[in-house]
Amino acid sequence: MTFESQKADSLNMYSNIFGYLRAPLVNRFESDEIDVVISGIAFDMAVTGRPGARFGPSGIRKASANLTWEKQRWPWKFDWRDYIKLADVGDIAYIPAKIDDMLEKLRAHATNVLNFGKIMLTLGGDHLVTLPLLRAYANKYGKIALIHFDSHTDTDDDGGFNHGTMFHHAWHEGLVDPAHSIQVGIRTWYNDQSHPYKVLDAGWCNEQKAEEIAAQIIKMVGDAPAYISLDIDVLDPAYAPGTGTPVPGGFTTDLLLKIIRNLVPLQLVGMDIVEVAPQYDSGEITSLAAAAMGLEFLCVLAEQKRRQAKS
Numbered sequence: 001m002t003f004e005s006q007k008a009d010s011l012n013m014y015s016n017i018f019g020y021l022r023a024p025l026v027n028r029f030e031s032d033e034i035d036v037v038i039s040g041i042a043f044d045m046a047v048t049g050r051p052g053a054r055f056g057p058s059g060i061r062k063a064s065a066n067l068t069w070e071k072q073r074w075p076w077k078f079d080w081r082d083y084i085k086l087a088d089v090g091d092i093a094y095i096p097a098k099i100d101d102m103l104e105k106l107r108a109h110a111t112n113v114l115n116f117g118k119i120m121l122t123l124g125g126d127h128l129v130t131l132p133l134l135r136a137y138a139n140k141y142g143k144i145a146l147i148h149f150d151s152h153t154d155t156d157d158d159g160g161f162n163h164g165t166m167f168h169h170a171w172h173e174g175l176v177d178p179a180h181s182i183q184v185g186i187r188t189w190y191n192d193q194s195h196p197y198k199v200l201d202a203g204w205c206n207e208q209k210a211e212e213i214a215a216q217i218i219k220m221v222g223d224a225p226a227y228i229s230l231d232i233d234v235l236d237p238a239y240a241p242g243t244g245t246p247v248p249g250g251f252t253t254d255l256l257l258k259i260i261r262n263l264v265p266l267q268l269v270g271m272d273i274v275e276v277a278p279q280y281d282s283g284e285i286t287s288l289a290a291a292a293m294g295l296e297f298l299c300v301l302a303e304q305k306r307r308q309a310k311s
Contacts, residue, residue, distance in 0.1 A: 017065045019088030020123065021295065029087045035305075036084055036298065037118045039109065040091035043102050044277075046128035046162040049245035052277030056287075057091055057123040059242075059278030060294070063287035073299050080295075080302035083309075089113075099161060103132045110136035119301065121294055124274030126244070127154060127163040130229045131170060133272060137227055138175040141269060145224035146170070146181035147217055149256065150231040151202065151247040153183055153190040163275070171196050182220040184213065184259070185234035187249050202234075202249055210258030218265055228260075228271040228297065232290050240289055242281030253289050260296045264303050271297045 019025040020038045029037075040057025047053065072079050092109050095101040110133050113120055122133060127150075137144050148154075148167065155171070156164045167183075170176045178196040187202035198220055205213050233243045236250035276290045 017062050019086070020061045020121075020291070021064045021086065021298075022068050023086035023088040025088050025090055027089060029089075031116050034085050034087045034118060036086050036121055036301065037113045038086060038088040038121050038123065039113070040123045041102070041106055041125040041129045042091050043094070043125045043129055044244075045097065045099055045102075045126075047126045047244050048162055048164055050277060050280065051244065052279045053124060053126045053244060053275050055278050056125055056274070056276035056290070059276055059281070059284070059287040060123050060273065060290045061088075063284045064291035064295070066288060067291055067295050073295060076299050076303065078302065078306060080299045083302035083305040084298050086298075099128070102129070103161070107132035107135045111139060114140045119268075120270045120272075121297060122270075122272040123290075123294070124272060124276070127229070127231055127274045128161060128166050129274060130272055131161070131166040133270070134166075134170050134175040134227065135173070137225075137270060138173075141225040143174060143177040143224075144181075144269075145221040145226040146176040146197070147221065147226055147228045147263075147266075148181070148183040148197070148231075149185050149229070149234040150183065151185060151233045151250055152188045152231070152245070153186055153195065153197070153199070154231075155190065155195065155197070167197070177224065180221050180224045180226075182217055184217065185251055187247055202251065205251065205255070206249075210255055211262055213255075214259050214262030217259070217263065221266055223267060225269045226266045227269055228263075230271065230273045230290075230293055231275045232273065232286060232293075233275055235286075235289060240286040242277050242279070242286030243275050244277050244280075245275070253292070257292060257296050260293060260300060264300050264307075268297070268300065268304075
């Protein structure tokens with residue numbers, strides 16, 4: 001006799017929430033079955049503010065169930081699932097309290113996924129997790145064009161590794177190309193005399209339309225392979241209170257969604273969403289915003305594939 005359980009109903013948003021957007025939670029997949037691999041990294045040992053981002057992956061996955069009922073994600077004119085197949089491989093295992101082990105385990109994991117030719121959507125975790133991801137991406141693509149949404153530049157040089165230093169290290173390790181990289185939403189101090197990246201600060205962005213901001217990003221990146229690193233504190237605390245270092249004066253959720261939506265012309269090769277700390281959240285507002293940003297990224301990838309199929 002064989003027991004077979006009932007299949008999860010996508011219309012029931014409160015049951016069987018395991019993978020992001022209800023993607024199957026797997027530890028293996030066939031190479032030709034999957035387009036995008038979801039990974040979590042429950043890590044927050046590199047924070048300088050409030051801890052708690054280790055709970056980000058589970059919070060984002062749980063909130064993402066609220067986004068699964070639409071057959072077509074508004075305002076797109078197609079069902080993204082017709083073009084993009086997901087697999088959620090769960091959270092990366094590392095030795096607790098050992099930053100070096102996390103850096104190496106995540107780099108090795110990302111290298112393995114990229115060797116299968118997949119696009120990664122990684123759920124953090126504090127922002128240091130981007131560094132091993134960029135190491136893996138640079139090994140595959142060479143220097144990457146970085147699209148960095150944040151309230152901080154994360155280019156501190158204190159000689160160590162924390163969630164405010166990784167883009168200093170990425171620059172000096174030759175992982176990213178500053179000539180094609182851009183930081184968007186910045187509203188904290190940085191030394192603009194020695195700063196290597198172009199900055200679109202939050203004050204300027206909040207006075208522009210999303211299409212103009214996206215146009216500046218596209219102009220800067222050009223045809224280079226582009227990686228999006230999205231710190232949820234790019235959003236104003238009114239829209240994302242659940243984060244370790246909230247900074248007033250940020251983006252609305254609507255503005256950020258529209259910016260991402262307009263990045264279809266770019267060669268996007270990966271994305272991470274970091275610094276979600278659900279215990280500071282209210283009504284899952286931050287986790288839901290993070291989940292929506294990941295979904296918008298998937299819709300952009302789907303639109304790119306849809307256009308390729310029509311050409």
